[in-house]
Amino acid sequence: MRVAVLASGGGTNLQALLDSCVAGAPARVVLVASDKAEAGALGRARGAGVETHVIRDPADGAALTRLLREKGVDLVVLAGYLKLVPAETVSAFDGRMINIHPALLPAFGGPGMYGIRVHRAVLASGATISGATVHLVNAEYDRGSIVAQWPVPVHPGDTPESLAARILEVEHRLLPAVVLAAARAGKVVRLVPGRDFGAPEVEA
Ligand code: GRF
Numbered sequence: 001m002r003v004a005v006l007a008s009g010g011g012t013n014l015q016a017l018l019d020s021c022v023a024g025a026p027a028r029v030v031l032v033a034s035d036k037a038e039a040g041a042l043g044r045a046r047g048a049g050v051e052t053h054v055i056r057d058p059a060d061g062a063a064l065t066r067l068l069r070e071k072g073v074d075l076v077v078l079a080g081y082l083k084l085v086p087a088e089t090v091s092a093f094d095g096r097m098i099n100i101h102p103a104l105l106p107a108f109g110g111p112g113m114y115g116i117r118v119h120r121a122v123l124a125s126g127a128t129i130s131g132a133t134v135h136l137v138n139a140e141y142d143r144g145s146i147v148a149q150w151p152v153p154v155h156p157g158d159t160p161e162s163l164a165a166r167i168l169e170v171e172h173r174l175l176p177a178v179v180l181a182a183a184r185a186g187k188v189v190r191l192v193p194g195r196d197f198g199a200p201e202v203e204a
Pocket residue numbers: 007008009010011012013014079080081100101102115168171
């Protein structure tokens with residue numbers, strides 16, 4: 001499975017994918033694109049010998065769709081991509097575009113809910129469990145159907161930063177699990193905590 005990653009930031013989730021999609025794995029990262037020329041993610045891609053691209057106009061759906069098609073991309077992974085993916089591209093990759101979000105959706109998602117803001121909102125709410133979610137991308141921010149979730153406890157005394165760090169660690173395990181399972185199945189498949197990846201099963 002040929003995977004493209006879109007990222008705006010440091011790219012630690014991209015790195016986790018690069019580290020999992022090694023020789024012999026059923027998935028390969030063939031393209032990393034960013035709206036920011038200076039994004040750490042692009043440097044990580046170059047370091048791994050993966051083709052990079054700077055998205056000049058993130059709202060240009062035709063150009064983005066053309067780029068992804070030209071590279072023969074089967075699966076698009078949004079890993080800290082902060083721009084809205086144009087509807088044209090979302091629909092061209094319907095069922096084949098996933099996003100990772102650092103909370104248990106549908107809570108703490110939607111427009112403006114990204115980065116440290118998510119963790120601030122979780123702490124302000126008094127929630128005792130947060131986590132990471134991988135979901136399919138549709139026209140609405142953070143509202144596509146959920147593919148996999150990994151719960152993470154909120155500890156007393158957590159700061160947004162400490163919670164973010166604890167969740168980022170599981171993101172690095174969850175995202176590769178989803179991508180490798182999709183590559184094996186030939187399509188994005190829902191994963192069950194405990195059975196398909198290391199997170200504990202949550203009691204019903
Ligand atoms: C992650 O927390 C991800 O869930 C969110 O943005 C962050 C990206 O981090 N969408 P990185 O660039 O992969 O290090």
